[in-house]
Amino acid sequence: MKDFYKKLLSIDDGLNTPDDTTTFLNAIQESITIGAWEVDLETMRIYWSPMTKQIHEVDPDYVPKFDATRDFYTSFKDRDLLDDLFKTAVSTGKKYDIEYQLTTAKNNCKWVRSIGYPVFKEGICIKVMGIFQDITAKANIFHETIQKEKEIRTILTHSPNGMAVVGLHGGFLSVNKSLCDFLGYSEKELLSIECKTITHPKDYDKTETQISKLLDGRFSNFQLEKRYIHKSGKKIHGLLSTSLLRDENNVPLYFIKSVINIGPMRKANKTVEKLLKTTEDQNLRLLNFAHIVSHNLRSHTGNLSMLLELLQEDIPSATNNEYFPLIQQAVKNLADTVGNLNEISIVNSKKDTGLESLNLLDFTNKAINSSIAKIIETNTEINLNINSSIIVLALPAYLDSILLNIITNAIKYRRENIAPKITISASMEGKYIKLDISDNGLGINLDLHRHKMFGLYKTFHKHKDSRGLGLFITKNQIDAIGGKIDVISEVNKGSTFTVYFKYENN
Amino acid sequence: MKTINLICxxxxxxxxxxxAKKVLRLSDFGGDFLVFNNGEDAFNHLKPLYIDDTEVPDLIFLDLNMPIMDGWQFLDEFIKLKLSKVVTLYIVSSSIDPVDIEKAKEYEKISGFIIKPIDKASLRKITKKFILKK
Structure with a gap:
């Protein structure tokens, strides 16, 4: 035994007594978790050092039997392999070195390394000596690393983003399928070219600037929108994200690059921008048009009205015919239409500016008071259920007009012989204050009219005062203050108009 | 009590x-009219009158949209004369653009903003206001 240790560890000198040597060697074994063992083939006895026993988690006085040791192997495969190696060692003198899994006496699983040295005497193997090392910690790390590597490889391979590991000199070390698809090259082709080849010449400098900052350690990664050259020569757009991997001494190793294909997104953005531009142009044209209406048409109709008025006063005889009243009516109608158009164009040019916080209950009461004569005359019952603390964002003139219009409509389009009943209530709904104004009036056939409910010059009842302007202006005013309007209605049951107002804090 | 002798x-x-002339005549205005078809003609003619303070109009009705020099440009030039005399000037425009009406408030020389078409009632109000002014 001691000879073996001495030979193995080259410590022939220095230690005086055999006992000293054993103690010393056992101490070493403990500190490095290496045990020793020996199989004496002549006596068929097995020796395990204390450390070897410790690794097997057996008692210090455990005496290993020749066969029983095999019970510690976790797999039959390992056992058979070790058997083979042992037999070969004995018959040919070939040493072995193997790592395998062991199940200890306490049923713990360990990774161990076993080295066996056959010792020959006069051509016959008399014993096999060896060392035994617990490598569980190392093996676990190793297996974990393999697992992690597998995970990362899976992420890399299946990522919808193009990904690559790039060397410090710009050569591809590994690439994934998405990157190959994005650039039109095969994996093999990419691995043989440099990043520079696929970078658009105009974006080369800005990429290099970022790369050198990364190498300087100014940041650990950067993002850059840049152009690439597809294998076909086509220009393509990508969002590049680059990180630099460094070793434990902070020396740069290689770059990890990820590229998102932003071509489709850019295209969609461009379409949106174009649409927006068209809409802006159209809005501007409409505003100009409204201006023309406001200025030119108004001055012409104004002149016509004036001339007719003067004619009537100055030369009454000229008006005493059947044409004059008709001309006068036509001019009045024209002036009304121009007036209506003006009202609309003013609403449209005053969007979202100067909204004020207004008390909904106060304004509703004001609108009810303005129509009080009609309410009394028609015997209308009004149920008002608005909390006095509700504040909405609106322009005062618009809020007046919106409330008054919906309330007077509810009275105007009442059913004959049925006392009008109007219920007004408000509640909070998401980012809006919701105001419901319900009536028991004529109702509107929404299947027929929903699409033109808030259209210009659309009327739904044969009422002498229906101009088809009220709801159109109401809708425009609600739009202008960032609200919404909706309606539910049933013929001969009634209608509910719901107005959504913005309120403070959003 | 003042009388109106000249309207521009x-x-x-x-x-x-x-x-406008008809309505004023029908409202019993018996004075003279001074008429210009654009701001520049008006300014060139009125400038010496105001400097000498002779035969200045009692009332000015100014349109906004005009060729060559529009109403605003006329006003800007007119203000530069730094007249000490009070001038009664009304803007008469078919514009109901709130921007124009707001802009008119910035000029202290402007006595009012009349939206076309003018009618007898509003003209009478103006002439009456002038006559009663001390």
Whole structure:
């Protein structure tokens, strides 16, 4: 035994007594978790050092039997392999070195390394000596690393983003399928070219600037929108994200690059921008048009009205015919239409500016008071259920007009012989204050009219005062203050108009 | 009590000039008219009158949209004369654009903003206001 240790560890000198040597060697074994063992083939006895026993988690006085040791192997495969190696060692003198899994006496699983040295005497193997090392910690790390590597490889391979590991000199070390698809090259082709080849010449400098900052350690990664050259020569757009991997001494190793294909997104953005531009142009044209209406048409109709008025006063005889009243009516109608158009164009040019916080209950009461004569005359019952603390964002003139219009409509389009009943209530709904104004009036056939409910010059009842302007202006005013309007209605049951107002804090 | 002797109309629309004159006559105005078809003509003619303070109009009706020099440009030049005398000037425009009405408030020389078409009632109000002014 001691000879073996001495030979193995080259410590022939220095230690005086055999006992000293054993103690010393056992101490070493403990500190490095290496045990020793020996199989004496002549006596068929097995020796395990204390450390070897410790690794097997057996008692210090455990005496290993020749066969029983095999019970510690976790797999039959390992056992058979070790058997083979042992037999070969004995018959040919070939040493072995193997790592395998062991199940200890306490049923713990360990990774161990076993080295066996056959010792020959006069051509016959008399014993096999060896060392035994617990490598569980190392093996676990190793297996974990393999697992992690597998995970990362899976992420890399299946990522919808193009990904690559790039060397410090710009050569591809590994690439994934998405990157190959994005650039039109095969994996093999990419691995043989440099990043520079696929970078658009105009974006080369800005990429290099970022790369050198990364190498300087100014940041650990950067993002850059840049152009690439597809294998076909086509220009393509990508969002590049680059990180630099460094070793434990902070020396740069290689770059990890990820590229998102932003071509489709850019295209969609461009379409949106174009649409927006068209809409802006159209809005501007409409505003100009409204201006023309406001200025030119108004001055012409104004002149016509004036001339007719003067004619009537100055030369009454000229008006005493059947044409004059008709001309006068036509001019009045024209002036009304121009007036209506003006009202609309003013609403449209005053969007979202100067909204004020207004008390909904106060304004509703004001609108009810303005129509009080009609309410009394028609015997209308009004149920008002608005909390006095509700504040909405609106322009005062618009809020007046919106409330008054919906309330007077509810009275105007009442059913004959049925006392009008109007219920007004408000509640909070998401980012809006919701105001419901319900009536028991004529109702509107929404299947027929929903699409033109808030259209210009659309009327739904044969009422002498229906101009088809009220709801159109109401809708425009609600739009202008960032609200919404909706309606539910049933013929001969009634209608509910719901107005959504913005309120403070959003 | 003052009397109105001279009214100046600055407007490029002959129909408006015709109707304005008619309405004023029908409102018993017996004085003279001074008419210009654009801001520049008006300014060139009125400038020496105001400097000498002779035969200045009692009332000015100024249109906004005119060729060559529009109503605003006329006003800007007119203000530069730094007249000490009070001038009664009304803007008469078919514009109901709130921007124009707001802008008119910035000029202290402007006595009012009349939206076309003018009618007898509003003209009478203006002339009466002038007559009663001390």
């Amino acid at each position: 109309i600055i407007d490029d629309d002959p129909i408006f000039i015709f109707t």
